[in-house]
Amino acid sequence: MASVCCSPPPMPCRRPRKFSSGNRRIRCTTEERQALFRRIAPVYDNLNDLLSLGQHRVWKRMAVSWSGTRKGDCVLDLCCGSGDLAFLLSEKVGIDGKVIGLDFSREQLSIAMSRQRLRTKACYKNIEWIEGNALDLPFSTGYFDAITMGYGLRNVIDKEEAMKELLRVLRPGSKASVLDINKSTRPFTALFQEWMIDNVVVPVASGYGLKEEYTYLKSSIKEYLTGKELEQLAMAAGFSNAKFYEIAGGLMGNLVATH
Numbered sequence: 051m052a053s054v055c056c057s058p059p060p061m062p063c064r065r066p067r068k069f070s071s072g073n074r075r076i077r078c079t080t081e082e083r084q085a086l087f088r089r090i091a092p093v094y095d096n097l098n099d100l101l102s103l104g105q106h107r108v109w110k111r112m113a114v115s116w117s118g119t120r121k122g123d124c125v126l127d128l129c130c131g132s133g134d135l136a137f138l139l140s141e142k143v144g145i146d147g148k149v150i151g152l153d154f155s156r157e158q159l160s161i162a163m164s165r166q167r168l169r170t171k172a173c174y175k176n177i178e179w180i181e182g183n184a185l186d187l188p189f190s191t192g193y194f195d196a197i198t199m200g201y202g203l204r205n206v207i208d209k210e211e212a213m214k215e216l217l218r219v220l221r222p223g224s225k226a227s228v229l230d231i232n233k234s235t236r237p238f239t240a241l242f243q244e245w246m247i248d249n250v251v252v253p254v255a256s257g258y259g260l261k262e263e264y265t266y267l268k269s270s271i272k273e274y275l276t277g278k279e280l281e282q283l284a285m286a287a288g289f290s291n292a293k294f295y296e297i298a299g300g301l302m303g304n305l306v307a308t309h
């Protein structure tokens with residue numbers, strides 16, 4: 051696990067464990083997920099805008115707001131992809147703050163870096179991109195004042211471990227804000243989500259040659275957790291409080307977990 055696209059993080063880091071050594075199944079799955087996000091990377095932002103009609107920007111602002119990020123904070127955007135949440139965090143913490151965007155896809159990170167280069171506002175210089183694994187974060191305990199994770203938790207292979215890592219690198223009293231598609235318990239919402247994926251998302255993604263990649267959305271939601279289950283997951287990991295908010299009419303959801 052190396053820091054790419056930028057110098058190593060200027061912080062006390064523990065030595066990264068070799069991820070999934072000795073576990074072929076997990077290793078294979080991790081590589082498959084990485085490959086999936088590598089293929090999606092070039093069109094990911096366009097598709098997000100198209101498929102959510104631009105609404106993902108609003109949901110991401112809400113996630114940042116729920117994270118409780120303040121001026122001067124040092125914050126983490128986990129599974130940052132091309133950096134939407136990291137850029138929003140950067141505006142919040144300002145030039146005296148620090149944002150780290152971490153992802154295991156080099157392709158997503160290089161898009162994030164290109165976007166950063168195109169932005170002129172001084173605050174965006176406070177973002178550093180790190181290639182790393184959400185299940186084995188290269189940061190010391192209690193390092194961050196807040197964490198966001200957008201559409202990442204659903205995609206990690208070990209959600210319990212991811213939650214424990216979130217808790218470990220958070221300063222006591224601070225928050226993790228986890229935005230994702232909601233696995234709704236309401237039959238109508240769940241049916242509508244499935245219909246949208248089959249009849250809108252997959253056909254549109256097929257036009258970009260990404261049919262298989264976006265068909266995966268359906269199984270990832272099925273294997274994901276409901277709001278209640280996410281709250282339980284956070285509490286079991288050791289968070290002192292966890293509250294799940296449904297947004298976008300229940301199609302999306304945001305877990306707010308307090309250390």
Ligand SMILES: C[S@@+](CC[C@H](N)C(=O)[O-])C[C@H]1O[C@@H](n2cnc3c(N)ncnc32)[C@H](O)[C@@H]1O
Nearest residue numbers: 087129130131153154155158183184200201205
């Ligand atoms: C659906 S994208 C979300 C990107 C961005 N957060 C957003 O909201 O637009 C999920 C991201 O999670 C990353 N990811 C998945 N599993 C990961 C892991 N175990 N460690 C680090 N990144 C991971 C993928 O590379 C991908 O960029």
